[in-house]
Amino acid sequence: MDILRIADKEFKSRLFTGTGKFNSNEMMAEAIQASGSELVTVALKRVDMKGNNDDMIDHLNIPGLNLLPNTSGVRNAKEAIFAAQLAREALGTNWLKLEIHPDPKYLLPDGEETLKACYELAKDGFVILPYIHADPVLCKKLEDAGASAVMPLGSPIGTNQGLITRDFLKIIIEQSNLPVVVDAGIGSPSHAAEAMELGADAVLVNTAIAVAKNPKQMGRAFKMSVEAGRIAYLSGLAKVSAYAEASSPLTSFLS
Amino acid sequence: MVIYVNDEKRTVEENLLLSNLFPEIGINSTIKGVAVAINERIVMQKKWKSTILSENDKILIISATKGG
Numbered sequence: 001m002d003i004l005r006i007a008d009k010e011f012k013s014r015l016f017t018g019t020g021k022f023n024s025n026e027m028m029a030e031a032i033q034a035s036g037s038e039l040v041t042v043a044l045k046r047v048d049m050k051g052n053n054d055d056m057i058d059h060l061n062i063p064g065l066n067l068l069p070n071t072s073g074v075r076n077a078k079e080a081i082f083a084a085q086l087a088r089e090a091l092g093t094n095w096l097k098l099e100i101h102p103d104p105k106y107l108l109p110d111g112e113e114t115l116k117a118c119y120e121l122a123k124d125g126f127v128i129l130p131y132i133h134a135d136p137v138l139c140k141k142l143e144d145a146g147a148s149a150v151m152p153l154g155s156p157i158g159t160n161q162g163l164i165t166r167d168f169l170k171i172i173i174e175q176s177n178l179p180v181v182v183d184a185g186i187g188s189p190s191h192a193a194e195a196m197e198l199g200a201d202a203v204l205v206n207t208a209i210a211v212a213k214n215p216k217q218m219g220r221a222f223k224m225s226v227e228a229g230r231i232a233y234l235s236g237l238a239k240v241s242a243y244a245e246a247s248s249p250l251t252s253f254l255s
Numbered sequence: 256m257v258i259y260v261n262d263e264k265r266t267v268e269e270n271l272l273l274s275n276l277f278p279e280i281g282i283n284s285t286i287k288g289v290a291v292a293i294n295e296r297i298v299m300q301k302k303w304k305s306t307i308l309s310e311n312d313k314i315l316i317i318s319a320t321k322g323g
Contacts, residue, residue: 018323028321043322046261046315047289049280057288057319072322085297086317090290157323206323 001227002234004201006179007095007127007148009066013038014196015226016068016181018206021158022215025059031209033062035219041068041097041206044087068129070097076110077117084121096121097151099131107157111138115145122146131183134165136172143178150176151204153184154195158207160187163194173199189218189225196229197237256310273298273306276314288319 004011017037022028032040040060047053060067069087074080077100084096098121100114101107109132121128127148132138134152142150152172155161162185163169173180179201186192192203205222212218256269260280267279273291276282291298292315298306308314 019321020323022321041323042288042319044317045320047282047286047318049261049263049282053282053286053318054320055287056321067319069319070322082292082295086290086292086315089297089299090288090317091319204323 001230004179006129009095011038011202012036013223013226014202014230015192015222016040016183016202016204017209017219018204019043019056019060020206021210025054025056027215028056028210029059029062031215031219032060032065033219034216034223035205035209036223037219038064039066039068041070041204042091043070043072044083044090045073066095067091067093068095068097069093070099070131072099072101074100075102076100077113077120080113080117081120081124084117084126085124088126094125095127095129097129097131098147101131101157109133109153111135114138115141118142118145118147129181134168134172136168136175139172139176139178139180143176147178149179149181149201151181151183154182154191155185157184159185160208161185162187162191163198166194166198169195169200170198189221192222193225193229193232196226197232199233202226256308258308258311259313261314261316267308271308272304273308273314274303276308282316286318289316290318291316 013036015037016039018041069091071080071083074083080100100110114130129149129151131151139150154163181202182195182200183204186205187208195203209215209218258265294313
């Protein structure tokens with residue numbers, strides 16, 4: 001597999017994963033390892049004053065694994081900037097999944113606030129991977145704002161609907177000078193392979209692995225599909241045609 | 256004196272050091288991946304032992320959790 005470069009890091013795996021929704025920390029760690037992922041998202045929360053704080057971070061002590069803190073829960077650029085600074089302090093990384101989604105029903109990202117936050121955080125030395133709509137114009141603006149990759153959505157977070165934004169993802173991939181990571185809505189390995197075949201540089205998958213009956217096995221299935229999709233893209237896919245084109249000779253050898 | 260930790264009102268001794276706050280409020284001091292802000296200003300971990308809390312300080316303590 002060819003190497004993916006984002007900012008100062010190199011990745012052998014083009015499958016990024018999340019840590020949400022797993023039944024246990026052990027299961028989470030096993031699934032991440034089986035997926036081969038080298039970048040996992042984590043969120044922030046207020047600590048429990050009664051001491052009921054889990055040790056999930058200890059389970060992410062996996063060789064070669066990098067943390068990507070997110071800003072989930074913030075409603076605007078100002079809150080996102082503060083959350084980013086807290087994340088950097090807590091986790092010792094300047095990598096950030098910038099996500100601002102004030103609407104709880106569809107969790108759709110606020111592009112305007114994301115762009116504003118990106119400008120500020122880039123000046124502060126963050127490596128920013130913004131979660132956004134599959135909006136080709138916004139992606140170019142984020143490039144100018146100092147993002148290190150763009151993360152357009154396939155469909156709303158956790159819906160498993162796949163690439164309903166497919167045609168816009170194609171435009172983003174065609175135009176982007178930054179790595180394109182398709183995030184959100186990828187519900188099955190075939191969706192992941194589809195994104196990779198389109199030419200996405202990576203995908204981010206959480207729910208589909210975490211809620212599987214067997215997350216470890218599903219992690220492996222996604223690993224294989226991402227690799228297959230990437231290799232297929234690099235190999236050059238055959239053209240789609242409206243009419244049949246024979247693969248076998250059409251000579252009438254029986255008469 | 257009164258301080259507010261994650262919006263919860265707490266009464267603590269005067270001139271309490273930030274580093275001594277964790278056991279005071281029942282937070283495990285070995286907890287990893289934690290960041291603290293006082294009145295919306297982040298206090299770096301190396302300054303926890305020298306930061307003295309004041310009356311009505313609003314302290315935010317966050318940690319990493321699961322998320323996508």
